[in-house]
Amino acid sequence: MESAPHVAIAFAGATIYVSPDDSPIRDGVVVIDGATIAAVGDRAHVAIPANARRIDASGMTITAGFWNSHVHFFERKWADAASIPAPELARQLEQSHTRYGFTTVFDLSSLWENTRALRARIESGEVAGPAIRSTGEGLIPTGGLPPDLVLAMMGLMKTPLPEIDDPAQARAAAKKLLDAGVDGIKLFASSQRGAALSEETIRAAVDEAHDAGKPVFVHPNSSADVLTALRAGVDVIAHTTPASKTWDDAILALVREQHPALTPTLTLWQQTMRHDRASAQEQFVDAAIGELRAWLGSGGRVLFGTDLGAVDPDPSDEYRLMQSAGMTFAQILASLTTAPAEQFGSAQAKGRVAAGFDADLVVLRGDPSTDLRALTDVRYTLRGGNVIYQP
Numbered sequence: 001m002e003s004a005p006h007v008a009i010a011f012a013g014a015t016i017y018v019s020p021d022d023s024p025i026r027d028g029v030v031v032i033d034g035a036t037i038a039a040v041g042d043r044a045h046v047a048i049p050a051n052a053r054r055i056d057a058s059g060m061t062i063t064a065g066f067w068n069s070h071v072h073f074f075e076r077k078w079a080d081a082a083s084i085p086a087p088e089l090a091r092q093l094e095q096s097h098t099r100y101g102f103t104t105v106f107d108l109s110s111l112w113e114n115t116r117a118l119r120a121r122i123e124s125g126e127v128a129g130p131a132i133r134s135t136g137e138g139l140i141p142t143g144g145l146p147p148d149l150v151l152a153m154m155g156l157m158k159t160p161l162p163e164i165d166d167p168a169q170a171r172a173a174a175k176k177l178l179d180a181g182v183d184g185i186k187l188f189a190s191s192q193r194g195a196a197l198s199e200e201t202i203r204a205a206v207d208e209a210h211d212a213g214k215p216v217f218v219h220p221n222s223s224a225d226v227l228t229a230l231r232a233g234v235d236v237i238a239h240t241t242p243a244s245k246t247w248d249d250a251i252l253a254l255v256r257e258q259h260p261a262l263t264p265t266l267t268l269w270q271q272t273m274r275h276d277r278a279s280a281q282e283q284f285v286d287a288a289i290g291e292l293r294a295w296l297g298s299g300g301r302v303l304f305g306t307d308l309g310a311v312d313p314d315p316s317d318e319y320r321l322m323q324s325a326g327m328t329f330a331q332i333l334a335s336l337t338t339a340p341a342e343q344f345g346s347a348q349a350k351g352r353v354a355a356g357f358d359a360d361l362v363v364l365r366g367d368p369s370t371d372l373r374a375l376t377d378v379r380y381t382l383r384g385g386n387v388i389y390q391p
């Protein structure tokens with residue numbers, strides 16, 4: 001991104017969470033020069049350049065920019081992304097992502113050509129938005145695509161997905177997407193209308209993606225799907241599966257062994273069950289919370305992910321539900337920052353507030369370590385040193 005001669009920006013007086021594991025810097029200073037962080041430390045030890053734009057951040061909290069590792073750009077509002085008027089597109093990106101501090105998102109199935117066009121408009125500097133990674137179209141079992149009417153009711157644009165039912169087809173479909181430049185591969189392990197994918201079929205896609213250095217995500221509908229996916233060596237399980245009630249020892253043994261990642265998508269279950277009785281809703285969400293708790297207890301990695309596009313953008317409920325699964329503030333912050341940066345190969349540039357790292361930052365009004373609600377009270381979102389959101 002080319003821009004006018006830059007001025008350094010300095011936030012002064014904030015509590016800075018350098019990483020989830022380090023104790024925070026109080027009365028700290030972050031100096032940003034261009035797209036990267038130039039210096040971080042307490043006020044007594046960091047010199048603010050004389051010509052810097054100085055922003056008083058007293059009482060505020062600064063963390064690394066957040067990642068949502070399970071989103072979709074498949075709603076109708078993103079269709080024809082190349083021609084949506086810039087102000088409208090910017091507003092949509094703000095409402096869905098940047099106003100909540102998200103600076104990087106992983107799209108797990110959408111029309112790749114469209115999502116690529118959307119990303120290009122953000123990367124050219126035409127509209128402010130998060131960094132987008134995408135799997136492009138997810139692979140589905142043959143016959144597994146829901147009917148058009150269902151997709152329309154879900155608010156989705158028509159997206160033909162590659163259908164696979166054997167290893168050769170899986171390999172070919174994955175290769176085609178990887179050749180077209182996607183950042184990972186997504187598979188739907190089973191569907192209402194199609195058979196479940198076999199372990200060999202999933203593994204064929206995994207091998208193809210891993211050969212290209214890209215991660216593989218699987219959407220499971222049951223604990224059986226989770227087990228098959230883990231046996232096939234996938235990197236990220238894209239949902240909990242509350243319909244199965246619990247995840248048994250066969251799954252948890254593989255979690256201990258392989259340290260795969262999970263996007264819990266707890267809010268999704270609340271939303272799915274919103275027409276049902278309160279008690280049924282609670283049981284369903286509690287089952288998902290129990291699965292997340294078991295996953296954590298077995299040393300599995302957790303990446304913040306909501307299935308945004310299928311749920312509302314406000315992540316408040318997801319944070320609260322993650323907390324009720326026993327996650328501490330540090331663990332939730334890790335799921336938003338260091339865990340995805342490590343999972344997706346960006347740990348040297350993203351996920352921490354440190355000199356030399358990308359200036360992807362969230363400035364919050366309060367302190368989320370004492371009240372999680374502060375995580376959604378965003379004063380500034382910065383990506384690559386540019387303010388991409390302020391109220």
Ligand SMILES: [Zn+2]
Binds near residue numbers: 070307310
């Ligand atoms: Zn999803």
